[in-house]
C-alpha cells in the first residue's frame with residue numbers, strides 16, 4: 001500500500017503502526033519530515049505486506065511518480081481527523097488524482113483517518129458529516145480510523161486488522177464481491193467508531 005497525503009497528517013506514523021515497527025521517521029505537524037519515498041516490507045499474519053511512505057504530494061518527483069504509478073497499489077489517503085477540506089486540501093487531492101488517474105481513488109483508494117484521539121468526542125458522536133461527503137464518495141465510502149497514539153494494544157491490533165480488511169477488499173476486484181465490500185466497510189466503520197468513542 002502507498003501512504004499518500006499532505007505533510008503532517010500522519011502518513012509515516014500510520015506506516016509505523018501498520019508495520020508494528022518505527023521504520024519511518026515521524027516529525028511534527030508543522031515541519032515537513034519525509035522528503036523521499038521509502039518502502040518497507042514486513043511479515044504480517046503470515047503475509048508479506050509492503051508499505052510505501054511518501055512526502056507531501058507537492059514534493060513527489062517525476063521519478064517517484066513514475067515508480068509509484070507502475071505499482072498499481074492500494075492507495076491510502078491519510079487525513080488528520082477533523083480536517084476541513086480547504087482549497088489547499090483539495091489541491092493536494094487533485095494533484096494525486098492527476099498523478100494516479102481520475103478513477104484511481106474510487107478503484108483502489110482508502111481514506112485513513114488519523115489523530116482520532118485528539119478529536120472532540122462530542123463531535124464524533126454527533127456529527128456524522130465530519131468527513132467531506134464528496135471526498136468519501138470519491139473513495140467509494142471506504143474509510144477507516146487509525147489512532148497512531150493508541151495505548152491499548154488490543155484496540156491498536158483491531159484497527160490494523162480493519163485496515164487490512166479494507167485493503168483486501170480493494171484487492172478483491174471481482175464485481176460479485178461488491179455487496180460484501182459494502183458490508184465490510186460498514187463493519188469497519190462501526191467497529192472503528194466505537195473504539196474512537198471509547199478512547
Ligand SMILES: Nc1nc2c(ncn2[C@@H]2O[C@H](COP(=O)(O)OP(=O)(O)OP(=O)(O)O)[C@@H](O)[C@H]2O)c(=O)[nH]1
Nearest residue numbers: 007008009010011012013026027032033034115148
Ligand atoms: N495524537 C496523535 N498524533 C499523531 C497521530 N498520527 C500522527 N501523529 C503525530 O503527527 C505528527 C506528524 O506525523 P507524521 O507521521 O510525521 O506525518 P507525515 O504525514 O508523515 O508528515 P510528512 O512526513 O511531513 O509528510 C507527529 O508528531 C506524529 O506523532 C495520531 O493518530 N494521533
Ligand SMILES: [Mg+2]
Nearest residue numbers: 011012033034
Ligand atoms: Mg512522513
